[in-house]
Amino acid sequence: MPAETEAVTAAVLVIGDEVLSGRTRDANSGYIASYLTNIGVDLREVRVVPDDEDAIVEAVNALRARFTYVFTTGGIGPTHDDITADAIARAFGVGIDHDPRAVAMLRERFANPADLNEGRLRMARIPFGADLIANRVSKAPGFRIGNVMVMAGVPSIMQAMMDVVGPTLRQGVRIESASIRADAKEGDIALPLAAVQKAHPGVAIGSYPYVDETGFNTNIVLRSRDPAGLAAATAAVEAMLRDLPRG
């Protein structure tokens, strides 16, 4: 796929009371973040909202207006608290009903008509005008409407959907990165690091302090779409660290 010169941007919208209560850690946004970084798509925002239709509608409309793509996770299962599909239909101002293509996918999995009950059939309710996103794990599809990809919350199912969606996305120029452990406290490198940043404006230099059993330390991460610029800035950071007065 040809590289685009303008940035391709994205947001992730995680839907679920369970994440907001702290009971469940959201692993999906991290997975999607890594996935998008690998194909040169800039993830610019993550939002987590509850299983509340108004909150979902508002977030979807805010994010889809602003970014190239929006990826939602969660709330497309068979139970009463799965309200994402209805919220997306409302956000787009379109109707929603059982989609014959989605019903056919579910029939593949639930051959016994007794198993394809009213609850499971809820998973075939798809907003008008959406394309389905197949899923090899559970068969119940996600869907894409406009620039919004609506995916499951169960990580293995979401990842199967991402495998289908990923190749259809516009790719940007991949951001390359380099990571350097400073073996110094952040406060001791702040000024020389700022000087390196100033000299290399095409490279984003981030400083990430952490504490481990040896005390305070810092990771320096350099990111750029320009490999030569990245190499030059990385060399400059390494030289700066080498020359740092160390007590």
Place this chain on the structure above:
Amino acid sequence: MPAETEAVTAAVLVIGDEVLSGRTRDANSGYIASYLTNIGVDLREVRVVPDDEDAIVEAVNALRARFTYVFTTGGIGPTHDDITADAIARAFGVGIDHDPRAVAMLRERFANPADLNEGRLRMARIPFGADLIANRVSKAPGFRIGNVMVMAGVPSIMQAMMDVVGPTLRQGVRIESASIRADAKEGDIALPLAAVQKAHPGVAIGSYPYVDETGFNTNIVLRSRDPAGLAAATAAVEAMLRDLPRG
């Protein structure tokens, strides 16, 4: 502290390119979520935005207008990419400068004047009108301005700040919860679970499917501020599961 009858609500704003690139997993929002749930504060939204002043200003202003409290993490260190304090000052339309109280805290840690360099002194830049949030781990303070608590991104430091901030917050009525493993596929319990939800409107019943080595399973989580209602709904879910036809 007396229980409030109206809901006390909150949002978390995670500031950091590193989370959006997928390189670092955000652990802070999960920690804050659990902390708030324990004191009856409803976490209603989490946002992750990049180290970009416009994005921070916009998110802070959107969230502080909507929720009782906003907790930010990240971007208050000594390096050039730490821009949260400036963004918060701009969001509130106030000035920012080195705060003598914050400088004194840093002097406690960096007794040698050479160590308290210009980079570290950046950490004493505090928006006008803010109260400091002390931190026993690194001494560099966070701050509170209006209903916004500005905290560090390093988890151990953020947690130390939360220990200081937590007791100052209004507490709500704690939401009690019960969790039941259904040992059933979500699609097989969707309809009877919806009936239980309808009969117990004061209890939020969530259904969380997962896949493990034994196949598809479901956790049912019930949440309510009314302990008697929670017990009744929990008993109803257990009875429903007991009576479920199982192939």
